[in-house]
Amino acid sequence: MSVRISYIDNLRVFCIVIVVLIHSAVTYSCIGSWYYNEPMPLNDLEKLFFFLFQSHAQAFSMSLFFFVSGYFIPASLERKGTKTFILDRLKRLGIPVLIYIFIINPICVKLVYPQLNIVEFTLKGFHNLDFLGRTGPLWFAFALLIFSVIFALVHKYLPSAKSNVRVSNLNIMVIIGLITLLAFGFRLVAPIGTSFYNLQFCYFAAYIVCFYLGTQAQRINITEKINFQQGKKWLYIAFGVGIPLWFIAGFFGKISEGKMLITGGFNAGAFLYAFWESFFCVSFIIALLGIAKAKWNYQSKTMKFLSENTFGVYVFHAPVLIGLSILTKDIHPGIIPKFFIIAFLAVMASLLVSWLIRQIPVVGKIFN
Numbered sequence: 001m002s003v004r005i006s007y008i009d010n011l012r013v014f015c016i017v018i019v020v021l022i023h024s025a026v027t028y029s030c031i032g033s034w035y036y037n038e039p040m041p042l043n044d045l046e047k048l049f050f051f052l053f054q055s056h057a058q059a060f061s062m063s064l065f066f067f068v069s070g071y072f073i074p075a076s077l078e079r080k081g082t083k084t085f086i087l088d089r090l091k092r093l094g095i096p097v098l099i100y101i102f103i104i105n106p107i108c109v110k111l112v113y114p115q116l117n118i119v120e121f122t123l124k125g126f127h128n129l130d131f132l133g134r135t136g137p138l139w140f141a142f143a144l145l146i147f148s149v150i151f152a153l154v155h156k157y158l159p160s161a162k163s164n165v166r167v168s169n170l171n172i173m174v175i176i177g178l179i180t181l182l183a184f185g186f187r188l189v190a191p192i193g194t195s196f197y198n199l200q201f202c203y204f205a206a207y208i209v210c211f212y213l214g215t216q217a218q219r220i221n222i223t224e225k226i227n228f229q230q231g232k233k234w235l236y237i238a239f240g241v242g243i244p245l246w247f248i249a250g251f252f253g254k255i256s257e258g259k260m261l262i263t264g265g266f267n268a269g270a271f272l273y274a275f276w277e278s279f280f281c282v283s284f285i286i287a288l289l290g291i292a293k294a295k296w297n298y299q300s301k302t303m304k305f306l307s308e309n310t311f312g313v314y315v316f317h318a319p320v321l322i323g324l325s326i327l328t329k330d331i332h333p334g335i336i337p338k339f340f341i342i343a344f345l346a347v348m349a350s351l352l353v354s355w356l357i358r359q360i361p362v363v364g365k366i367f368n
Contacts, residue, residue, distance in 0.1 A: 006299045007292040008068055008223075009307040014288075016310045017347055018061045019137065020317050024343035025054050027325050028335050033193075035136075036112045036322045040335050049336060051255075055246065059277045060284045062140060062203070063210040067285065069144050070214025071223075073151060082152050089152075093145040095366055096315055100138040101131055104319060108136065111322045133197040136318050143199060147211050161216040167225045172234075172282060175213070179206050179278035184271050191264030202264065205274075206281050223289055231290020238283040242276065249273040305355075312354025312367040313347065320353060321346040 026032040029050035030039055042050070077085045106122045125131040135142050151158075165171065182205035190201040217223055253262035253269025261269035299307065324342050333341065358364035 007297040008071065009299065009310075010296045010303055011064065011288060011292050012068060012310050013303065013306045015061050015064055016313050018057050019314065020321065020347050020350070021343045022054060022057050022061070023137070023317070023321055024325075024339055024346060025050055025057075027321070027342070028339045029054065033195075035108045035318065036325050038325060038329055040332075042335065046335055052246070055277075056242075056280060058203070059206075059280045060288075063206040063281050064285050064288065065140060066144070066147070066207045066211040067214040067217070070147075070151075070211040071217045073148060073215050074155070074218060077152055077155065085152050086149055089145055089148045093141045093148070096311075097135055097138050097142050097145070099366070100136055100315060101134045104315070105134045105136050107319050108322055111319060111326060129197070133195075135198045137314060139198045139200075140314075143204075143207065144211075147208075151211075151215060155215070158212075161220045163220050165220050167222060167230070167286070172286065175209065176275075176278045176282045179209050179281065180271075180275045182209070183274040183278060187264030187270060187274065188266060193263055206278060210281075210285070223293060226286055226290040226293070228290055228294035231287045231292075231294065234283045235287035235291065238280055238287055242280040242283065245272070245276040245279060249276045306351070308368070309351050309354040309358070312358060313350040315367055316353045316357070317346055317350040320350045324349065 022032075023034055026034040027036060028038055028040060029042065029047075030037045031050055031054055076088075080088060102122055106118045109121060110116050110118050125134070132142075183202070186205055187202050190196070192200075192202045194200070194202065213222070249262055249269060249272035250256070252267075252272050253260065255262065261267050262273035264270050321342070324345055328338070328342065332338070354367065358367055
């Protein structure tokens with residue numbers, strides 16, 4: 001394994017923890033969609049905390065996943081050839097998606113609705129393809145499968161970035177502007193909060209751009225061009241400029257009035273929110289790449305174990321988190337402390353579940 005892989009794998013671990021935190025936050029804030037919510041009255045400070053955390057985490061986490069996933073695709077495609085690559089992607093991503101749809105998703109729903117006839121639920125929905133909307137968190141694997149197949153089929157016709165391209169402030173702002181315009185346009189027809197077969201197209205502008213940038217990253221050596229000083233600079237910018245932008249977008253989006261114009265439509269609030277989201281996404285990812293390469297470019301035994309189980313945690317954390325949330329529904333240490341405690345326990349328990357399943361012959365290889 002090359003040295004470069006270490007910090008990228010470590011960032012994947014960081015992102016999967018963020019994903020579990022997001023779903024734990026949705027459980028207790030009821031901001032967003034999740035299998036199980038525990039409605040609790042939130043004061044203004046708690047509402048602000050969850051809005052800030054969930055919007056910032058959403059802005060960058062899955063985009064970074066798509067960037068990292070795209071990073072490894074060109075070399076794999078060149079090594080295997082188009083046909084073998086597509087078959088491998090169908091196996092590597094398609095099988096876990098099907099396992100989630102027909103086994104894990106019914107378990108999640110059964111945990112929330114014990115009276116459910118799980119066999120009837122699992123088998124219904126074939127006539128109109130509704131079962132494709134039961135991917136849960138595995139929507140990412142489903143979308144990545146689609147992205148990968150499309151890239152494999154058309155990559156020869158796509159423009160390739162020049163090797164001498166720089167990670168300059170101008171180029172960064174161009175990327176931010178492109179994502180902003182695409183996100184604003186997407187949300188005219190697919191506002192935040194809507195989905196199509198569990199695919200939230202309102203966020204796909206950043207996913208598509210980051211995935212494509214990932215496929216070009218090795219060609220232009222982009223990760224090596226982002227140094228520690230640049231990473232620090234963009235970390236300060238991400239929050240120093242991003243936080244005020246977030247409040248400005250919220251003001252024009254009339255969040256305090258309960259109108260939530262930031263979700264979409266042809267208005268200033270929606271545009272400013274798309275700009276803030278794109279700005280934070282790109283600037284924070286640059287910060288993470290620069291800082292992680294300089295300070296986190298190694299793997300201890302613990303980090304190696306975590307990175308090996310990243311995909312397993314992603315697949316299995318939903319029923320684990322739901323189960324823990326239901327078991328502790330009568331325990332009230334405070335909403336924010338409970339959010340952190342349950343998220344931590346969910347990460348630990350999901351790691352254990354992932355490790356145990358990966359010990360099973362044949363089956364375990366699916367989640368490596």
